[in-house]
Amino acid sequence: MSRTSSPASRPERGTPLLAVRDLRTVFHTPRGAVRAVDGVDLDLAAGETLGIVGESGSGKSVLGRTVMGLVTSGPTTTITGSVTLDGSDVHALSSRARRQLWGPRIAMVFQDPMTSLNPVKHVGTHLTEPLRLHLGLGRRAAAERAVELLTQVGIPEPARRAGQYPHELSGGMRQRVVIAMALACDPDLLIADEPTTALDVTVQKQILDLLGDLTGRLGMAMVLISHDLGAIAGRTDRVGVMYGGRVVESTATTALFAAPRHPYAEALLASIPQLTDPPHTVLRAIEGSPPDLVAPPQGCRFRPRCPYADQQCHEEDPVLVDLGQPGVPHRAACHHPLPVPARVDA
Amino acid sequence: MRKVLTTLAELVLVLLLVSFGVFLLVALIPGDPAVAILGDGFPPEAYAALRAELGLDRPLLVRYGDWLLGVLSGDLGSSIIPPQTDVLDRILAALPVSLQLAGMGLAMAIVLAVPLAMWSASKPGGVVDRIIGASMFGILSVPAFLIGLLLVLVFVNELGWFPRAQWVRIGADPIGNLHHAFLPALVIALSELALFTRILRNDLVTTLNEDFILAARAKGMHPVRILVGDALRPSSFSVVTLLGISVGRLVGSTVIVEYLFALPGMGTLVVNAANQGDFPMVQGAVLVVATIYVLVNAGIDLSYGYLDPRTRRAHAA
Structure with missing residues (x-):
């Protein structure tokens, strides 16, 4: 059953790996139905990296967990649509079969390394558990592989660190351990859910670079979830901008940075502080707050905060349409997409 | 060290x-x-x-x-009530009975409480959780002597499954001793069980919401393995603390159970001595019980270092 960690078993780069179709995750709460993910489509090829950007509460973390199958339908949760990973529908599988995906096929890096490691377990144990479970390694072999993994994520003195408890490591080191944990069984797809939000600014870049480096080197596909467009720039092939449980713009990362078409993406880009700004430039924030997912605004969900909104935005809910050039899809859900600035070809 | x-x-x-x-x-x-x-x-x-x-x-x-x-120097004096027996001898005769009762009772309680709490906590608010929760409150609200009386009526008097004879020393006849000690230990176990289950269940529910549990799930670990291997130890602080307090409490004050089952334990010893104004006996017995209490709780204190490695550092510094 268990796959070896040879690269030969990985789907060839470029073949479709993940297909998400009209995915909806609804939590039934006393306040009403919270539509955390409300009709999302995603495609990811093997070895490709996709950024998901949005504010807190835009549904991006729930999206990640639903794609992984960590959130499933139950008494308080309804999931519709489909998540197909390498040919199998994650939500149609038995829980046993789904557990066999977690680790060797799909793995997750969590947001807060302070809380995502068990305080009473040695660092090494976090790594040997999945190795022994999925790859059937013996105690010795698993321990050796754990040290290799710690080396791979750039932890100095890996053998000594493996015998320590999580609280004896710094935040950045712990996040490296969390990454090593996700990499343990050599997954085809890594979902990194805000992997740097809880870290010091100086460490954030190191962790992001590590993730970018590892996915490139191991040929692993990655979904990088972040509220920070800056974290995604240069590290992902494509990007999806989420707002109110939906993807409102999706295109190549370079295309988004060059010319955002959705006003929300434009506002997000404008809120990144630039080094070239003169000193004391006031940071640009997006006025208002994210939509209430129990009772989203009528029409376009961004309308209450959008400087370009008009009567049509109030009445009609915009759908994603392709506005891009042939061969370069650029999809946005907006009645009044921003114009592409005239290109000055060199 | x-x-x-x-x-x-x-x-x-x-x-x-x-x-x-x-x-x-x-x-x-x-x-x-x-x-x-x-x-x-x-x-x-x-x-x-x-x-x-x-x-x-x-x-x-x-x-x-x-x-x-x-x-x-190991001399607790002698009783002032004739026959003026040696206090230490009397305590050494009564203490094993109490220790055995407390030990058996607590062991039964823990052995049952851990799986019940885990079962409850695995689906908080579910049918199993509610049934277990209600049963535990039910047990807690019935006084121990009533449960004891009922058990004696049914299992000793009616069914005759358990003897109501003299206490048998464990050295003399281990099987007979366990047979005799089972019902009284069960009475002790029930109320402790209810308490342990509630406390552990609540702590488990809290722990199961932690990120590291989600991370363990995301590694593909079986839910039962996560409960036992990841959630139990970080959740066991309160229940272990409670266990320490229970040991001390039970060694000295199982009078009602001792009386119901005619057991010559510490509770009976202290109560009789106090009624007779036998102060050397009371002093000796209370001192022994208190010492056990203090020792057990010191052991519990040390066990925190095992339960949570983070507390080790605080003392080493």
Whole structure:
């Protein structure tokens, strides 16, 4: 059953790996139905990296967990649509079969390394558990592989660190351990859910670079979830901008940075502080707050905060349409997409 | 290691205070032991002579010093009620009964509480959780003696599954002893079980919401393995603390159960001695129970280091 960690078993780069179709995750709460993910489509090829950007509460973390199958339908949760990973529908599988995906096929890096490691377990144990479970390694072999993994994520003195408890490591080191944990069984797809939000600014870049480096080197596909467009720039092939449980713009990362078409993406880009700004430039924030997912605004969900909104935005809910050039899809859900600035070809 | 040494030093101090407290407490109990022994209508000379014989005419601190020296050399004195048996002998006869009852009762409670709590916590608010929760509250709200009486009526008197004979020493007949101890231990176990289950279930529910549990799930671990291997240890602080308190409490105060099942334990010993004004006996028995209590809780204190490695550092620094 268990796959070896040879690269030969990985789907060839470029073949479709993940297909998400009209995915909806609804939590039934006393306040009403919270539509955390409300009709999302995603495609990811093997070895490709996709950024998901949005504010807190835009549904991006729930999206990640639903794609992984960590959130499933139950008494308080309804999931519709489909998540197909390498040919199998994650939500149609038995829980046993789904557990066999977690680790060797799909793995997750969590947001807060302070809380995502068990305080009473040695660092090494976090790594040997999945190795022994999925790859059937013996105690010795698993321990050796754990040290290799710690080396791979750039932890100095890996053998000594493996015998320590999580609280004896710094935040950045712990996040490296969390990454090593996700990499343990050599997954085809890594979902990194805000992997740097809880870290010091100086460490954030190191962790992001590590993730970018590892996915490139191991040929692993990655979904990088972040509220920070800056974290995604240069590290992902494509990007999806989420707002109110939906993807409102999706295109190549370079295309988004060059010319955002959705006003929300434009506002997000404008809120990144630039080094070239003169000193004391006031940071640009997006006025208002994210939509209430129990009772989203009528029409376009961004309308209450959008400087370009008009009567049509109030009445009609915009759908994603392709506005891009042939061969370069650029999809946005907006009645009044921003114009592409005239290109000055060199 | 250093932690163990400091704990030991603290223990000596605490035990010294406990011994003085015990002595003072017994000395302050209203009623004069000499009067209790002599009964009504005694001549004043006999009273004075008896008080001198018991050492009651000397100052309190002198008597305490005397007693403490005796205790340190293993002499707890002798009973003032005829037959004037040695206090230590009586305690050594009663203590195993109480320790066995408390031990068996707590073991049964923990063995049942852990799986019940895990079952409950695996689906908070679910049918199983509610049924277990309601049953535990039910047990808690019925007094132990009533449960004991019911068990005796059904299993001893009606069904005859368990003997109601004299206590059998574990050394003499281990099977007979366990047979005899099962029902009383069960009575003790039930109320502790209810408490342990509630506490552990609540802590487990909290732990299961932690990120590291989600991370463990995301590694593809089986839910039961996560419950046992990841959630149980970080959730066990309260229940272990409670366990320590229960040991101390149960060793000295299972009077009702002892009475119901005619067991010669510490509870019966203390209550009888107190009724008869047998102060050396009360002092000795309370001191032994208190010592056990303090020792067990020191052990519990040390176990925190195992339960949560983060607490080790605080003491090492």
